[in-house]
Amino acid sequence: MKDAPPPHLFVVFGATGDLARRKLLPAVYRLTREGFLDGAQRVLGVARSTDTDDASFRALAREALLDAGVPADELARWCDECLYYQPLPGAPEDHAALARRIEALEREHGLPGNRVFYLAVPPKAFPATIDGLGEAGLNASPGWTRIVVEKPFGEDLATARELNDRMHRWFDEEQIYRIDHYLGKETVQNLLVFRFANMIFESLWNRDRIDNVQITFAEQLGVEGRAGYYDGVGALRDMIQNHLTQVLTLVAMEVPVAYEASAVRHEKIKVLRAIRPIRRSDVVFGQYTRGRVQDQEVVGYLEEPGVPAGSRTETSVALRLEIDSWRWKGIPFYLRSGKRLPRPVTEIAVTFRSPPVSLFQSMDFADLGHDVLTIRLQPDEGFSLAFDVKRPGSPLVLEKAPLEFRYGQAFGRLPDAYVTLLLDVVQGDQTLFVHADEVEDAWRLYDPLLDGQTRVRPYPAGSWGPREAEELLARDGRVWRTA
Ligand code: BG6
Numbered sequence: 449m450k451d452a453p454p455p456h457l458f459v460v461f462g463a464t465g466d467l468a469r470r471k472l473l474p475a476v477y478r479l480t481r482e483g484f485l486d487g488a489q490r491v492l493g494v495a496r497s498t499d500t501d502d503a504s505f506r507a508l509a510r511e512a513l514l515d516a517g518v519p520a521d522e523l524a525r526w527c528d529e530c531l532y533y534q535p536l537p538g539a540p541e542d543h544a545a546l547a548r549r550i551e552a553l554e555r556e557h558g559l560p561g562n563r564v565f566y567l568a569v570p571p572k573a574f575p576a577t578i579d580g581l582g583e584a585g586l587n588a589s590p591g592w593t594r595i596v597v598e599k600p601f602g603e604d605l606a607t608a609r610e611l612n613d614r615m616h617r618w619f620d621e622e623q624i625y626r627i628d629h630y631l632g633k634e635t636v637q638n639l640l641v642f643r644f645a646n647m648i649f650e651s652l653w654n655r656d657r658i659d660n661v662q663i664t665f666a667e668q669l670g671v672e673g674r675a676g677y678y679d680g681v682g683a684l685r686d687m688i689q690n691h692l693t694q695v696l697t698l699v700a701m702e703v704p705v706a707y708e709a710s711a712v713r714h715e716k717i718k719v720l721r722a723i724r725p726i727r728r729s730d731v732v733f734g735q736y737t738r739g740r741v742q743d744q745e746v747v748g749y750l751e752e753p754g755v756p757a758g759s760r761t762e763t764s765v766a767l768r769l770e771i772d773s774w775r776w777k778g779i780p781f782y783l784r785s786g787k788r789l790p791r792p793v794t795e796i797a798v799t800f801r802s803p804p805v806s807l808f809q810s811m812d813f814a815d816l817g818h819d820v821l822t823i824r825l826q827p828d829e830g831f832s833l834a835f836d837v838k839r840p841g842s843p844l845v846l847e848k849a850p851l852e853f854r855y856g857q858a859f860g861r862l863p864d865a866y867v868t869l870l871l872d873v874v875q876g877d878q879t880l881f882v883h884a885d886e887v888e889d890a891w892r893l894y895d896p897l898l899d900g901q902t903r904v905r906p907y908p909a910g911s912w913g914p915r916e917a918e919e920l921l922a923r924d925g926r927v928w929r930t931a
Pocket of ligand 1: 629667687
């Protein structure tokens with residue numbers, strides 16, 4: 449059990465925006481209500497609007513929290529006692545005014561100068577915000593100062609490096625928390641427990657026992673009015689470079705020397721560095737066209753509002769990679785993510801090797817001997833191990849039977865990733881945050897594929913992606929496990 453975080457000021461840039469309203473304010477409120485913050489936190493919302501003040505920000509927050517489904521009792525009191533607002537319209541003296549406001553609030557509430565700066569702003573606003581904080585001397589304080597940045601962290605290797613350099617000009621790496629919200633999901637954290645607390649799996653987790661690993665992040669939704677952000681970004685930058693690659697490192701890493709930030713991140717970085725350059729022929733980009741999802745006719749990507757005519761942005765990616773390490777040499781990892789796929793499912797399928805000689809070979813059963821462990825990250829979180837059993841009676845027929853665990857049945861509702869991650873920030877635990885080197889190593893892998901030369905293949909909405917994504921596995925004599 450970690451210590452309760454000390455009193456602090458939580459400063460949210462982009463406080464009137466979508467992320468703050470949907471995720472951050474509800475997460476902070478839940479942490480307060482559940483007693484994690486000891487009531488010793490004040491929140492200062494910062495945004496461009498000069499029409500907003502403390503009172504109207506509190507009203508906006510109250511509404512957002514109710515929309516997010518938090519219980520109404522105590523809400524008004526919390527908003528009045530804890531929330532404040534400071535405009536940052538973009539004038540040169542803004543950050544100096546912000547510094548004065550922060551000090552005034554700290555004096556008023558007896559806070560010791562511990563500060564979190566959360567950048568819930570569009571990436572183009574990162575540089576000015578970071579420099580503004582640094583130039584106003586807000587990178588240091590009488591207590592601790594931490595800065596939290598959302599993805600996307602850069603749009604390729606060069607811009608990620610530039611952003612890292614800019615941050616390091618003002619902040620030490622120990623002060624920087626790069627969020628990948630997937631790392632805050634219970635089931636993703638459970639990957640390490642699953643692997644390293646259970647000898648039964650760890651001893652099988654290698655090239656001698658495993659045939660291949662597949663990671664599928666399928667979304668049923670399309671771009672949902674986010675074309676302004678998504679177009680030109682695409683699935684490789686939006687999902688694969690960060691969320692899928694982070695999960696891949698947790699699946700493939702060696703056991704860290706301790707469950708703490710530097711040891712865990714060190715092992716993740718080793719995985720990234722051992723991945724062979726990905727061949728273009730091992731990558732399939734797709735873009736959804738008109739189709740049917742859950743019995744509803746939906747438009748194609750090019751018809752979505754805000755998508756420019758002829759856009760070549762990929763809405764799905766399937767790829768194959770190999771990790772040149774003692775544990776994994778020669779074992780293919782298949783990664784796949786896409787929008788407008790038949791159903792929302794995020795899962796890892798680990799297929800074990802079949803026995804070298806099978807007693808039951810003559811029975812022409814395609815899956816014979818391949819036990820499959822499926823780790824379901826969402827929805828319906830849990831895992832399932834499918835293995836062969838004999839169907840009772842004669843003749844001898846083998847059948848796959850599952851051994852299952854469901855989080856929901858065992859523990860009920862799981863906490864939101866942001867609740868977990870915000871608590872870690874104020875407790876100073878960087879284990880679930882991405883190190884500068886990890887970001888750059890992940891970009892280094894995908895950078896060569898971002899040159900606009902990868903063909904984008906159409907797939908009808910409601911299908912599992914382009915035909916070529918199936919062929920990628922068929923070439924190796926395999927099929928996608930999630931269908
Ligand atoms: C975000 C992407 O990071 O993750 C979105 O920008 C995507 O495009 C989302 O829809 C998926 O997250 P989750 O938690 O809903 O699986």
